[in-house]
Amino acid sequence: MAKTIGNPISWTARNLGAAGDHVTESVSRLGSEDAKELPMVQTLTLQDLRACLRAGYNDFIETRADAVFIILIYPIAGLLMFGFALNMNLVPLLAPLVAGFALIGPVAAVGLYEISRKREQGKPVHWLDAFGVFRSPSFGAILVLGFYLVMLLLIWLMVAQTIHTYIMGPEIPATLGAFTEQVFTTAAGWTLIAVGTAVGFVFALCALAVSVVSFPLLLDRKVGLPVAVVTSFRVLRQNPGVILSWGFVVAALLFLGALPMLLGLIVVMPILGHATWHLYRRAVA
Numbered sequence: 001m002a003k004t005i006g007n008p009i010s011w012t013a014r015n016l017g018a019a020g021d022h023v024t025e026s027v028s029r030l031g032s033e034d035a036k037e038l039p040m041v042q043t044l045t046l047q048d049l050r051a052c053l054r055a056g057y058n059d060f061i062e063t064r065a066d067a068v069f070i071i072l073i074y075p076i077a078g079l080l081m082f083g084f085a086l087n088m089n090l091v092p093l094l095a096p097l098v099a100g101f102a103l104i105g106p107v108a109a110v111g112l113y114e115i116s117r118k119r120e121q122g123k124p125v126h127w128l129d130a131f132g133v134f135r136s137p138s139f140g141a142i143l144v145l146g147f148y149l150v151m152l153l154l155i156w157l158m159v160a161q162t163i164h165t166y167i168m169g170p171e172i173p174a175t176l177g178a179f180t181e182q183v184f185t186t187a188a189g190w191t192l193i194a195v196g197t198a199v200g201f202v203f204a205l206c207a208l209a210v211s212v213v214s215f216p217l218l219l220d221r222k223v224g225l226p227v228a229v230v231t232s233f234r235v236l237r238q239n240p241g242v243i244l245s246w247g248f249v250v251a252a253l254l255f256l257g258a259l260p261m262l263l264g265l266i267v268v269m270p271i272l273g274h275a276t277w278h279l280y281r282r283a284v285a
Contacts (some may be wrong), residue, residue: 038227038230038231038234039217039221039223039227039231039284039285040284040285041231041234041235041238041283041284041285042238042282042283042284042285043238043239044235044239044242044243044279044282044283045242046242046245048242048279048282049242049245049246049249049279051278051282052275052276052278052279052282053249053271053275055274055275055278056116056270056271056272056273056274056275056276056277056278057271057274057275059115059116059119059270059274059277060267060270060271060274062119062125063115063119063125091172091173091176091179092160092161092164092168092172092179093157093160093161093164094176095196096156096157096160096161096196096200097157098258099200099204100153100156100157100203101254101258101265102204102207102250102251102254103149103152103153103156103203103204103207104146104149104150104153105250105254105269105272106149106207106211106214106215106276107145107146107149107150107215108269108273109215109269109270109272109273109276110133110142110146110215110219111130111131111133111273112130112269112270112273112274112276112277113133113215113216113219113273113276113277113280114129114130114132114133114219115129115130115274116273116274116277116278117216117219117220117277118132120277120281133219136218136219137222138218138219138221138222138223141218141224141225141228142215142218142219144225145210145211145214145215145218145225145228145229148210149207149210149211152203152206152207155203156200156203159199159203160196160199160200163192163195163196163199164192164196167188167191167192167195168182168188168189168192204247204251205247208236208243208244208246208247209232209233209236210229210232210233211232212232212235212236212243212246212276212279212283213228213231213232213235213279213280213283213284214228214229214231214232215228215276216276216277216280216281217231217232217280217284220280231284235283235284239283246279250272253268253271253272254268254272256268257269
């Protein structure tokens with residue numbers, strides 16, 4: 001008998017169940033003999049960040065057509081979300097939506113990590129190599145971690161909507177121009193900016209702590225999801241100033257890339273993706 005997907009609810013339930021089984025298995029492995037020795041975390045400096053950005057830029061130049069082909073998905077998805085927000089009268093969520101790209105950026109860059117990994121090994125690189133992540137032994141863990149970051153983005157959007165309603169009221173401005181004027185010319189608008197930025201920073205810090213090296217580590221080594229996340233937290237704890245500086249660099253470059261209707265992300269995203277791989281290589285022995 002031919003297999004069918006079934007209704008969306010049952011399909012989602014089955015996949016969430018499989019994800020839960022993977023997490024349970026990974027947690028049990030964290031206490032096993034195989035996982036007692038966590039990867040060694042190294043001390044980083046600001047010079048390391050500059051070196052990683054240079055290496056990321058070199059990877060982008062050497063594999064430019066490949067990286068651009070893959071990363072086109074990212075701004076296209078952003079433009080679709082931008083149009084959805086306008087059409088559905090969700091103008092107050094536009095800024096949180098663009099800012100939220102930083103939360104799921106590591107997911108979008110997984111294919112770029114694979115390209116940098118193969119180039120580091122001296123192998124010829126083709127854009128199809130980015131899809132090598134699907135053959136990775138840790139693909140299940142990568143999928144689960146990506147799901148967590150997407151959930152974090154959705155929670156951030158709900159919190160941002162709540163903050164807007166509490167400070168500005170339930171009324172939605174009729175146009176984007178009216179909303180912009182309301183935000184930048186009223187005391188309530190500046191309060192919204194301050195509170196939204198502070199709360200958004202907390203979400204960004206959580207995403208940074210969880211994912212700063214976890215995706216490249218999962219791709220590079222056969223480790224469980226808890227080991228990857230714990231290692232990522234350890235990198236942040238050992239190098240708080242450097243990793244926070246990295247977070248600000250990523251946020252600033254994403255902001256600049258988002259200005260021309262998100263099209264700048266075609267260049268910014270591959271550079272940051274490749275640079276993140278090199279950051280992982282310097283952070284984890």
